[in-house]
Amino acid sequence: MDFNKVLADLKKEPGFAENVGMILVHNGVVRSWSRKGREEVVAIDITPDFEKMEEIRQEIEAREGIFRAWCHANSGHMKPGDDVLFLIVAGDIRENVKPALADFLDRVKAEAVSKKEIFA
Template sequence: MDITKALKDLKAEPGFKENVGMVLVHNGVVRGWSRNDRQDVAAIEITPDRDKMEEIRKEIEQREGIWRVVCHANDGRMEPGDDVLFLIVAGDIRENVKSALSDLLDRIKAEAVSKREIFA
């Protein structure tokens, strides 16, 4: 996903100027170490459940003050530094957008994306 293009496209949509006062972006990347024990990671295998991601995206987009939610997960084998997950939440005010992004991220990671670490 080209994040610059995605933001440009959002800003060009009808209703953006009338409904958006904040856009938050999450760009998850592959870490070089395991969260569990800090062991060196050579790569990870990512498997997103795109249907579940879309279900979660739609739920979050229905929240008060949220105008648009965009989700994109890469899949397959990736190495440290590679992009894994992009999330964009656009909405009216900070309080609505921050909590929506936080919940979106937590739910996508817990419910819609699985990963397997490959150790160095």
């Protein structure tokens, strides 16, 4: 996954310069510890629901001031430090873009990605 290429392609889209004043990017990686009890995590198994991710992406992109929302999730067995989830939200002003990215992230994590942590 090459964020630089995705961003470069986004900037070439018709209407980009007229509609975008901010781009926010999320790059989620596998942590080496769990949220519960901070137990050591040696790996995780990730299963994305790509149809649900697309549904959420379309809802975020339809918001006022949002020019483009983009997402990608890796799947399978991963180790700490591996990239898991990539999100981009491009839009007009921070008052529209920041909450859109926060909602995008929270919804994808809650509704479209499941994970099983494997402990040491």
